[in-house]
Amino acid sequence: MSWKIVHIDLSQDIPALLSDNNIHVVFWWRHIPLAHTEILATQLPMPATQVTNLAASAITPTVGTYVLKQNLLEDTPIDFEALVGSTHPLTKLEYISQQHNNKTVSIVICTRNRPEQLARCLQSLQNLSQPSHEIIVVDNAPIDDATMQVAKMSGVKYVKEPRPGLSIARNTGIRHSTGEIIAFTDDDVVVHPDWIMRLQQAFDDPKVMSVTGLVLPGELETEAQVMFEKHLGFFNFGYQPKTYDSDFFQSTKVFGAPVWRIGAGANMAILRQAVNLVGEFDERLGAGAAGCSEDSEFWYRLLAAGWICRYYPASVVYHYHRGSVDSLKQQMYCYMRGHVAALLVQYEKYNDQGNLRRLFRTMPKWYIKSFIKGLIKEYKFSTFFAEIAGCFSGIIYYIINYKSPQPPLIRGAKNRLLSPPY
Amino acid sequence: MSYLIKDIEVTQPFPTISLSENNTGLALILRRKDRPIGFVMQALPEKSVLTSDELTQIITKEVGKKILEESLKEELKVKTANLADFPSLTVAICTKDRPDNLTRCLNSLLKLQEKFYFEILVVDNAPSDQRTQDVVAALPTVRYVREPKPGLDFARNLAISTATGEILAYIDDDVVVDRQWLDGLKEAWAENPDASAFTGLILPFELNTEAQILFELAGGFRRGFEKIRYGQVLPGNELYPCGSGIFGAGCNMAFCRDMLIKLGGFDEALDTGAPLPGGGDLDIFYRVIRAGYVLVYEPRYLIYHQHRRETAKLRHQYWTWGLGLMAFIIKSYQSDLPQRKNLRRLILWWFQYEFDRLKQSIKGKHPLPISMLLAELWGGIVGLWGEYPRSVKRIEQIRRQYS
Numbered sequence: 001m002s003w004k005i006v007h008i009d010l011s012q013d014i015p016a017l018l019s020d021n022n023i024h025v026v027f028w029w030r031h032i033p034l035a036h037t038e039i040l041a042t043q044l045p046m047p048a049t050q051v052t053n054l055a056a057s058a059i060t061p062t063v064g065t066y067v068l069k070q071n072l073l074e075d076t077p078i079d080f081e082a083l084v085g086s087t088h089p090l091t092k093l094e095y096i097s098q099q100h101n102n103k104t105v106s107i108v109i110c111t112r113n114r115p116e117q118l119a120r121c122l123q124s125l126q127n128l129s130q131p132s133h134e135i136i137v138v139d140n141a142p143i144d145d146a147t148m149q150v151a152k153m154s155g156v157k158y159v160k161e162p163r164p165g166l167s168i169a170r171n172t173g174i175r176h177s178t179g180e181i182i183a184f185t186d187d188d189v190v191v192h193p194d195w196i197m198r199l200q201q202a203f204d205d206p207k208v209m210s211v212t213g214l215v216l217p218g219e220l221e222t223e224a225q226v227m228f229e230k231h232l233g234f235f236n237f238g239y240q241p242k243t244y245d246s247d248f249f250q251s252t253k254v255f256g257a258p259v260w261r262i263g264a265g266a267n268m269a270i271l272r273q274a275v276n277l278v279g280e281f282d283e284r285l286g287a288g289a290a291g292c293s294e295d296s297e298f299w300y301r302l303l304a305a306g307w308i309c310r311y312y313p314a315s316v317v318y319h320y321h322r323g324s325v326d327s328l329k330q331q332m333y334c335y336m337r338g339h340v341a342a343l344l345v346q347y348e349k350y351n352d353q354g355n356l357r358r359l360f361r362t363m364p365k366w367y368i369k370s371f372i373k374g375l376i377k378e379y380k381f382s383t384f385f386a387e388i389a390g391c392f393s394g395i396i397y398y399i400i401n402y403k404s405p406q407p408p409l410i411r412g413a414k415n416r417l418l419s420p421p422y
Numbered sequence: 423m424s425y426l427i428k429d430i431e432v433t434q435p436f437p438t439i440s441l442s443e444n445n446t447g448l449a450l451i452l453r454r455k456d457r458p459i460g461f462v463m464q465a466l467p468e469k470s471v472l473t474s475d476e477l478t479q480i481i482t483k484e485v486g487k488k489i490l491e492e493s494l495k496e497e498l499k500v501k502t503a504n505l506a507d508f509p510s511l512t513v514a515i516c517t518k519d520r521p522d523n524l525t526r527c528l529n530s531l532l533k534l535q536e537k538f539y540f541e542i543l544v545v546d547n548a549p550s551d552q553r554t555q556d557v558v559a560a561l562p563t564v565r566y567v568r569e570p571k572p573g574l575d576f577a578r579n580l581a582i583s584t585a586t587g588e589i590l591a592y593i594d595d596d597v598v599v600d601r602q603w604l605d606g607l608k609e610a611w612a613e614n615p616d617a618s619a620f621t622g623l624i625l626p627f628e629l630n631t632e633a634q635i636l637f638e639l640a641g642g643f644r645r646g647f648e649k650i651r652y653g654q655v656l657p658g659n660e661l662y663p664c665g666s667g668i669f670g671a672g673c674n675m676a677f678c679r680d681m682l683i684k685l686g687g688f689d690e691a692l693d694t695g696a697p698l699p700g701g702g703d704l705d706i707f708y709r710v711i712r713a714g715y716v717l718v719y720e721p722r723y724l725i726y727h728q729h730r731r732e733t734a735k736l737r738h739q740y741w742t743w744g745l746g747l748m749a750f751i752i753k754s755y756q757s758d759l760p761q762r763k764n765l766r767r768l769i770l771w772w773f774q775y776e777f778d779r780l781k782q783s784i785k786g787k788h789p790l791p792i793s794m795l796l797a798e799l800w801g802g803i804v805g806l807w808g809e810y811p812r813s814v815k816r817i818e819q820i821r822r823q824y825s
Contacts, residue, residue: 014500042655049613050651052500057648060491068490078486080478084433089490090497 003038003220010034010059010090014052018045024220024229027055029090031194032066032314033214034059035239038230065240067092096314101203104133105196105269106179110169111137111187112288115146117320122154124190130197133179140169140288166265166286167294174275183269189317190218198315199269202241209274209307210299212263213315214239224328225321227382234335235264235319242311249303256343256358257300262309265295267317274298278305282345284401290394291338300346325382332383333390340394363391425449425463425629425638431456432481432489436474443468449629449638450477452485454492456602457722459647460485461625463639488647503615508608511540512587512679516569516577517595518546521553523728528557528564530598535563538604545581548572571824572695573817575688575702582682591620591676597725598627606722607676614651618681618715619707621670622723623647633736634729639789643671643727650719652711663711664754664761664768667747672703674725677710685709691813692749698813700746701753701805708754712761740794741801747772748805749813772802 004021008014009028017023023039035058039046067089068082107125111118125135135156139147141164151158161172174182183199185191202211215235220226249257278301286294299309322328340359347355367388374384425447428439432454439448445468452460462484513531517524524544531542542564546554548571558566569580578592591607593599610620624643629635652669656662693702710717730736755765776799782788783795
């Protein structure tokens, strides 16, 4: 069953809901997304007052994080004075992070034979509230010049990269860019007008080397899209800002630091300086190579070196998930393949045993458990076997490509790789 | 053994609270701008003193998130019905031989009636003397009617035909209404003018005996501090609306009178007093939802209920609840064929739930002693064992006797 996506700006009159479909409601305060909630078709129509009550309860944790700088969900002590004294917390949201920095932003879109989607993405970039320094389309191993036509039409910088692979394309994009911040997005997204402004704001500390943002679903029309969004949850990492620093890294290292939780490559920015510090994206990883995880492996290196990654969900893009279950299977295969390869690459670079522990203990255990659960509870194994196959393929891929050339480290970077930055 | 009950306004500086030598704990009724937002009980050594800092800690932990939620709700713009259009209201109190309780209850209502007029109707149910009538006779703004047929739902049904208000609110005689009670009902209506039934929050009037404390520790009549609008489905609850205890309790509920008439009123074979003293509220909530109406739970629609003081009476009460629930299920099983599967599952669920609680109690991890849980379980078995059909026959006899 398909879901209708409804965006409700709570600063306006709150509407009643009416639809024949299930509704995926995203609550916003002006341009800041605060929560989503699912409303089933059988609950409809729903009067505005009930929508309001649902909204209030759903958005409270996020508002707490922004306004009180405290996570109300965790067991941390809350400053009571601030809590009771906070009148008009929602209005205060408008004043969060007003400090701008002057860092220039280059937008890099890596694309491969999807000119129509690219055109939609470029179209959305016309509406940015804060224009970027430049937009670069990296055309990755194209079969024709359709992509070039689209790029030329919208007047953005066009670079052709004949060697296939997302990491390669990203690195090419970095080399051709001139901004201090490099913001990446994919061709299958549409960006929010504040996308760049918010990303830029989150580089508010010299130690922040990468910022990721929220990826909301563009549509939930097909079963695969619904499954991808609601059951796999690779994209939506919540509405509360999070900071990943060396404390996070050190405390989770033994189990394999869960760097994939930091964000998604479809909405990520890095400082150019970061590439100088820890090197470029590993060309063995990423779509077109191992499958994915070139982004998380990059964050792994940043965190290992003591830098900070921020998840700042006020920066939003909308992703159009794959439409069919077959392509979803393919995607899951690639994800697991890339994930496993990334664990091995991380181990290779840093000797952190946690990566192996995750690969050979945590993951097999989890898959056996979910297999047994699936047998008992009629779980749909739609992507299960594809995932397992992906895991094995990831190991094989890593072994075969072990000796392939490492990404060139920019001069002077190597010796700084492990030294603390401050 | 008693708990001190304190009203705390979270927007004001907190007092220092000193327990007396009789106190074994503290219960806080937390309010923000006078709206109830939380309730917390804490066992404490006698004569202990809680500083405002310690209070702050307890309160933040309990209602930290809720305070922010209430505060941001004030900023949300939503259209509600105009309070000036609030329909006429009758508050009915069904009582039997408890003039002292009734007086206390009426006093709390009269305070609200001074500001906003509504009809107060006392239904005197098969009284054994004149005392109830005398209490009402002294109060010019309270009406009195007598229902000679013994049985709470006879009395409730008489209220339906006697009341003049469009909305008919029922409260028991052993409650006291909160100063926000009426505003709560009005607010629930303004937010849900299409709703046909309302239930509210029930907090303890006193916690002076072990039985009262036990009952409240086990959850009491509380149904939370969130507004809930109940329609035809409740996501995550497969047995909905069969487990109709979630909606509220009979000592604090209100209905559109027209709807009650359409539904045929309360089932007089339930709530008859011994031997089937319960289930009437479950039954009416269930029928309201099953007939397609909307029921709204509103925490600001708050009353205080005086729980059973004696442990033996509380045990009996638990027996009653088990019995009433099963009688209601058996009745619905016969009258509501499409829900049979869910009702069967509800029975299974309930026994499993009771056994789980028993297990916890044996391990000492549940506030209720084993005897209470066994009483409830036994009540449930008796209820399954044909108490409802027997009650129907008894009721027929009472009707004949008084016709």
